[in-house]
Amino acid sequence: MSENIDKLTELESRITSVPGIEDRSTLENLKKELLGKTGTFQQLQKEMKSIPKDDRADFGQKLNDLKNRAAEALENRFRELADLLGEDVSDLDYTLPGKKPVPGRLHLLTKTIDKILGVFRDQGFHIVEGPDIEDEWHNFEALRMTADHPARDTQDSFYLAKNRLLKTHTSPMQIRYMENYPVPIQMVAPGYCFRRDPFTSRHSPTFTQIEALMIDEGITFAHLKAVLSEFVRGFFGRDTRTRFRPDYFPFVEPGCEIAISCPFCKGNGCRVCSMSGWIEILGAGMVHPGVLENCKIDSKKYTGFAFGMGIERPAMIRYGIDDIRHFYENDFRFLGQF
Ligand SMILES: [Zn+2]
CATH class of the missing domain: 3.30.930.10 (Bira Bifunctional Protein; Domain 2)
Structure with missing residues (x-):
């Protein structure tokens, strides 16, 4: 149990560090690391089975709260960075693949x-x-x-x-x-x-x-x-x-x-x-x-x-x-x- 609590504490400190991140690629990497398909939250969710029944609900609750906080903190920081660069990103989806330029050709x-x-x-x-x-x-x-x-x-x-x-x-x-x-x-x-x-x-x-x-x-x-x-x-x-x-x-x-x-x-x-x-x-x-x-x-x-x-x-x-x-x-x- 204490091992898992340590993980939550570590996660909390990662989330606290988000507003200080200065560039988008670091932010994107962190988002993938925490919230991605094989990210930390997914892994911890899988490990829930090994937690004693009495503690499981409490752990699950904390994990969920942290996940929401992480998502919010990342989203806010993305917006702030975009604001600094003068971009309008209100509807931007960072998970979409990039646009491939289509070269012109002669008629x-x-x-x-x-x-x-x-x-x-x-x-x-x-x-x-x-x-x-x-x-x-x-x-x-x-x-x-x-x-x-x-x-x-x-x-x-x-x-x-x-x-x-x-x-x-x-x-x-x-x-x-x-x-x-x-x-x-x-x-x-x-x-x-x-x-x-x-x-x-x-x-x-x-x-x-x-x-x-x-x-x-x-x-x-x-x-x-x-x-x-x-x-x-x-x-x-x-x-x-x-x-x-x-x-x-x-x-x-x-x-x-x-x-x-x-x-x-x-x-x-x-x-x-x-x-x-x-x-x-x-x-x-x-x-x-x-x-x-x-x-x-x-x-x-x-x-x-x-x-x-x-x-x-x-x-x-x-x-x-x-x-x-x-x-x-x-x-x-x-x-x-x-
Ligand atoms: Zn002919």
Whole structure:
């Protein structure tokens, strides 16, 4: 019995020392030592069986009182220390595990753009960016899309004011670049585009494009084909094939639409490529002489090619994503996968 009384006396002196403890880790260690699952109070409670019956109730009572005093003294000291540090700990539970910091990561579109730009950087292209708000000259007119041009109807635009709109494609950067840099020109420009499109699995009113432009003496369609084929192999894989078909864009002549062999079925036909074996990914062509003249470049001396490509579609193909909205809804369950 006296041995157990000694233990209680020792416990009492530990509790009395609590208000003098100056740092939180000592306090936490003491809390664990006294009140933890294998702490002193638990052990003494187990030893109660060995105490003579007559003394047991009295010992139990004292033990309980001490336990309450210990809990109160520790709690008070935690608060005092927190007050000294200016923390609000009214609802703080010191037994909870700590918070693990979650590192940030790049958005899938950013990663895709970086990868595409890398392929063009390797081929010597200068990477530039332009404004999101454009005027009609750069967005339409210099690209041969005059006020009555049918192409302007097909691009329903977000106008902010008269002659001020959110750019509907990245092609205005061709014009800005030609106005500001001398020939020879070899540039790529990534950027957001904005159109009055519905927000569906295939369309988004905001999307991302990359524009490329190359101008010099003697640039031909062969250069366009070589640069684009190299990009397709670099981005989609070395065994990917390209298909060029005539198409119309007002700012190029001739214009073409470029498709890649379907990476999913290797050209045999599947759901992704609508059984055709091909997926259209971009529009391109030789820069129209009128566009060069609009930018005061001698179209008799210089020729060039340009192309513009949406980023979401290649990213969807590459990563097997079936809905364009995932890129813009900021759902961590989606974003965390890449
Ligand atoms: Zn396919």
